[in-house]
Amino acid sequence: MTDTNVITHDVIVVGAGLAGTWAALAAGREGVTDIGVLSKLHPLRSHSGAAQGGIAAALNNVRPVADTGPRGPLEPIPVGDEPVDSWELHMFDTIKGSDWLGDQDAIEVLVKEAPEIIYEYEHMGCVFSRLPDGRIAQRRFGGHSAPRANYSADYTGHVLLHTIHEQALRHGVKFYPEWYCMDLIIEDNVCRGVVAMDVLTGKLYTMRAKAVMFGTGGYGRAWKITSNATANTGDGVAIAYNAGVPLMDMEFVQFHPTGLYGKGILMSEACRGEGGYLRNGDGDRFMEKYASGLMELAPRDLVSRSEQTEIEEGRGVGDDKQGIYLDMTHLGAEKILSRLPQVRELALEFLGVDIIHEPVPIQPTAHYSMGGIPANADGQVIADGDGTPVVGFYAAGECACVSVHGANRLGTNSLLGASLFGRRAGKSIAKFIKDGAELAPISGDPTQKHEARIQHLMSGPTDKKESVAQIAAELKETMTKNCGVFRTEERLQKALQDIKQLQERFKNARVMDTSRRFNTDLLGAIETEHLLTFSEVIVASGLNRQESRGAHFRTDFAKRDDEKWLKHTMAYKNGDDGPKLGYKSVNIDWEKYPPQERKY
Ligand SMILES: Cc1cc2nc3c(=O)[nH]c(=O)nc-3n(C[C@H](O)[C@H](O)[C@H](O)COP(=O)(O)OP(=O)(O)OC[C@H]3O[C@@H](n4cnc5c(N)ncnc54)[C@H](O)[C@@H]3O)c2cc1C
Numbered sequence: 001m002t003d004t005n006v007i008t009h010d011v012i013v014v015g016a017g018l019a020g021t022w023a024a025l026a027a028g029r030e031g032v033t034d035i036g037v038l039s040k041l042h043p044l045r046s047h048s049g050a051a052q053g054g055i056a057a058a059l060n061n062v063r064p065v066a067d068t069g070p071r072g073p074l075e076p077i078p079v080g081d082e083p084v085d086s087w088e089l090h091m092f093d094t095i096k097g098s099d100w101l102g103d104q105d106a107i108e109v110l111v112k113e114a115p116e117i118i119y120e121y122e123h124m125g126c127v128f129s130r131l132p133d134g135r136i137a138q139r140r141f142g143g144h145s146a147p148r149a150n151y152s153a154d155y156t157g158h159v160l161l162h163t164i165h166e167q168a169l170r171h172g173v174k175f176y177p178e179w180y181c182m183d184l185i186i187e188d189n190v191c192r193g194v195v196a197m198d199v200l201t202g203k204l205y206t207m208r209a210k211a212v213m214f215g216t217g218g219y220g221r222a223w224k225i226t227s228n229a230t231a232n233t234g235d236g237v238a239i240a241y242n243a244g245v246p247l248m249d250m251e252f253v254q255f256h257p258t259g260l261y262g263k264g265i266l267m268s269e270a271c272r273g274e275g276g277y278l279r280n281g282d283g284d285r286f287m288e289k290y291a292s293g294l295m296e297l298a299p300r301d302l303v304s305r306s307e308q309t310e311i312e313e314g315r316g317v318g319d320d321k322q323g324i325y326l327d328m329t330h331l332g333a334e335k336i337l338s339r340l341p342q343v344r345e346l347a348l349e350f351l352g353v354d355i356i357h358e359p360v361p362i363q364p365t366a367h368y369s370m371g372g373i374p375a376n377a378d379g380q381v382i383a384d385g386d387g388t389p390v391v392g393f394y395a396a397g398e399c400a401c402v403s404v405h406g407a408n409r410l411g412t413n414s415l416l417g418a419s420l421f422g423r424r425a426g427k428s429i430a431k432f433i434k435d436g437a438e439l440a441p442i443s444g445d446p447t448q449k450h451e452a453r454i455q456h457l458m459s460g461p462t463d464k465k466e467s468v469a470q471i472a473a474e475l476k477e478t479m480t481k482n483c484g485v486f487r488t489e490e491r492l493q494k495a496l497q498d499i500k501q502l503q504e505r506f507k508n509a510r511v512m513d514t515s516r517r518f519n520t521d522l523l524g525a526i527e528t529e530h531l532l533t534f535s536e537v538i539v540a541s542g543l544n545r546q547e548s549r550g551a552h553f554r555t556d557f558a559k560r561d562d563e564k565w566l567k568h569t570m571a572y573k574n575g576d577d578g579p580k581l582g583y584k585s586v587n588i589d590w591e592k593y594p595p596q597e598r599k600y
Contacts, residue, residue: 016043019397020215026426028171051157052268054149057114098406143299202516223366238530259365379425407550465510
């Protein structure tokens, strides 16, 4: 290493979404002064800012009007009246939503601290939608038995991210916008820093730190139809895995029931929370058949499967009959314009449909990664099934698996989890630094390996090499076809085979742009390599899990099998041989919340 390519901070956070920014802010508030936050995007373009529908907490501000049933209209709860919601109810809903794979000790932390973090956002000036008396408005969301989604029209993530970003700046956090993390340096189970590229110049740096935190977000971009931003390529997950950290529960990927038809762009669950219907090609509200209690507000895994069943049985809509209608025409212009303005704009812009007047065609879309880097409720990354921490390495948000979402996340629990576990990670990092953490030495120059990787991608005859874009397209095709809402041994084997071949072909991939300044061609290649790395783990973990639980549905093993499979998957990198799979027990309170059949 030369002095010119080494940067040192006490703490390096990778990711400027809600998880990373909260971690930086919380550590800053505890007195850590030297914090650098890297983001491959401008921080405010992080995917957290695209979140629409809401953030969960049992605030008890609204309830259904008496005698109108659980789906009736909502009214403010007069101050002093009996509460309808509680952290216990939120906890049970989350456990049931997770299909009993969520760790119950972590879920308890999530739901108990939820109101506090909402009020913290409020005190920072976050512009929530309000009730007439000024309290925060709430609406319904799938799988939640009370209206507990706190929101700001359908721009919730946008307002939360802006609020917290300002606070981080105020606390002197240093942001590195458009810096790309390429590697995580762990030696002898001690994290020592990262390798990163300043995208503007293309120069590589070793960034040394006493503690590193990953808040690198999700990885929906491995599928063709996804609600995720282009940047959601799971870099952090792949980088951690390559550095020897296991990945947990990667087979559990959520398909959101309402992505715009053919595009995948999200029509928030708030559309159904505000009373929208799902209809098949015959005009029927088919959810009656699959979840007569909660109807359209059943959890996402169940609704997506119901839609897919309707489609596969020939009752779909759209040109190739692969869609379903989301019908909000009965909600009225006023409600749509005040509560769902963004959703209306998206449908208008991308499909030319005005949801005030017509139903909009939608389809399941790859949306959320329940699995990821295993971390405890204090954000410490763990190295094995016994919970041994990787010293100095932390993770929170969608790239992490705590695991509060288990096999299926409930809507609005993610903004909550990213904020709350980000904040907890920041606090425990501050403690680690104050307890005397030291800068650990790094052997050799870790940038050299990546310099060689870049040279390899940029060299060789242009006509003989594989196209990165083509490889990425084929990966997305096979993941969509063979590792989607419904899975089988045969389909997963096919996906695995395809991924292996694509990985081989990638060795001959070449990027055409050989400049170093803002080379998006090069970044695209590195991201594609990451997609290939973790997709293999998703498919291998899914192949092994011979049961159906939450979002992982095997038509050849259609039942949940608690005897064999009530356990977390832990996938360890094993050279080029594909992951070595191990398992970890689920934390369950057998007296209070024993596994039950999951019906809605
Ligand atoms: C369209 C949409 C709507 C949603 N709506 C809701 C909702 O209403 N309620 C809810 O609870 N959840 C919702 N979710 C889910 C939720 O928004 C996300 O799970 C959550 O915001 C993730 O936050 P995060 O901080 O973990 O990651 P992100 O906000 O995705 O941030 C990731 C950060 O990591 C950085 N990064 C990644 N890789 C690198 C790298 N290699 N080098 C440097 N930086 C890197 C990025 O630049 C970015 O700053 C929605 C998701 C989507 C896609």
